[in-house]
Amino acid sequence: MSTWKDKKTKESPEIPTSSMADIAFLLIVFFMVTSVFSVTRGLEFQLPRQENTNQDQTPEEAVHIHIAPSGSRCIFTVDQQVMALEDINIYLQPKLQRNPNKFVIIDPDPQAPYRCMVDAFDELKQGDVKNISIPTQAEKSAWGDIL
Amino acid sequence: MNIKAPKRAESYIPTASMADIAFLLIVFFMVTMTITVDRTEVSLPTSLKRTEIPKGAAVIAITVDGTIHFSNGEEDSRVINAQDILPSAAFIMSKDSLQYFLIKADGDVEYRYIDQVMEQLRQASVRNIAMLTMQEAG
Numbered sequence: 001m002s003t004w005k006d007k008k009t010k011e012s013p014e015i016p017t018s019s020m021a022d023i024a025f026l027l028i029v030f031f032m033v034t035s036v037f038s039v040t041r042g043l044e045f046q047l048p049r050q051e052n053t054n055q056d057q058t059p060e061e062a063v064h065i066h067i068a069p070s071g072s073r074c075i076f077t078v079d080q081q082v083m084a085l086e087d088i089n090i091y092l093q094p095k096l097q098r099n100p101n102k103f104v105i106i107d108p109d110p111q112a113p114y115r116c117m118v119d120a121f122d123e124l125k126q127g128d129v130k131n132i133s134i135p136t137q138a139e140k141s142a143w144g145d146i147l
Numbered sequence: 148m149n150i151k152a153p154k155r156a157e158s159y160i161p162t163a164s165m166a167d168i169a170f171l172l173i174v175f176f177m178v179t180m181t182i183t184v185d186r187t188e189v190s191l192p193t194s195l196k197r198t199e200i201p202k203g204a205a206v207i208a209i210t211v212d213g214t215i216h217f218s219n220g221e222e223d224s225r226v227i228n229a230q231d232i233l234p235s236a237a238f239i240m241s242k243d244s245l246q247y248f249l250i251k252a253d254g255d256v257e258y259r260y261i262d263q264v265m266e267q268l269r270q271a272s273v274r275n276i277a278m279l280t281m282q283e284a285g
Contacts, residue, residue, distance in 0.1 A: 017163070017166060018162070020165075020166035020169075021162065021165035021166040021168075021169050023166075024165075024166050024169030024170050024172075024173060025169050027169075027173055028169060028172055028173055028176070031173070031176060031177075032176075035176075035180060036183050036186060038181060038183040039191060039251075039279050039280075039281065040181065040199060040200055040202075041197040041198060041199055041200065041279075041280070041282075042194070042197055042198070042200055042249070042277045042278050042279040042280045043194055043196065043197065043198070043277065043278045043280055044198050044200070044275070044276070044277045045276055045277075045278075046274050046275060046276070047265075047268065047269050047273055047274055047276060048269075049272075049274070067258075108258040108262075109258065110257065110258055110259035110262060111257055111258070111259070112257070112258045113254065113255050113256065113257065113258070114192060114209075114252050114253070114254055114255070114256045114257070114258055114260075114261050115192035115193075115254030115255065116258075117258055117261070118192040118193075118194055118254070118278060118280060119192070119194075121194075121278070122194035122195055122196055122280075122283070125194075125196040126195060126196055134265070136262050136263075136265050136266040136269060137259075137262050137266070138266050139266075139269070
């Protein structure tokens, strides 16, 4: 007589993996939804070294761009002439051909919006201006009234 | 004559490797993902010229009301006073004198806020600065 134990068919042991893909895709979707796209591109520039701040700049010969706020827009005054943003490069090109290392000073009004300064900076970068200087208020007061 | 019909192969889609593929995708996304240290919401100004900024740069975020968030590039950003940028930046510069500083400022913020940040960075002998921008259509 056979025992009850013998009669029972043995189930093969296994780990259920059929839902593994569902779990993994769920994780992917979760990460994609929660991840934030961060901006990693922009405009680079270099601040002057402390020791030679005064030596390598001659503000008298530099092109001076003043940015004044005007409602939501800005007024760009290049060497005492009011001009449109697009005309700055047209004005600068002959000067740059004579002296490719021409200094251009961007001097935004403290109340001017930041984007106007970025617009001017971008415009100069497009015109391949090598030496762009953005003096701070403290630097300008140190320079005196040359601007 | 009795000819047996050939045994038909059972049709099925192999799904055993699906989990492997999905986990591979997860690992790929995790490796390529950059960890954002600053989540301050600002509307960035636009520019036509843009260059890729090295990873791990310190971030100075300035919101439209002039609030400054600072991150050394490793820790999450925190709100700080404008005067505290100088010691923080000087400390970073003492470890790596070529460290990049990102200015992530709202396009509508008044320039005087940027000016005071720049002044602090200048005093801390920072050399490399980058202004984050969005791509300008054009």
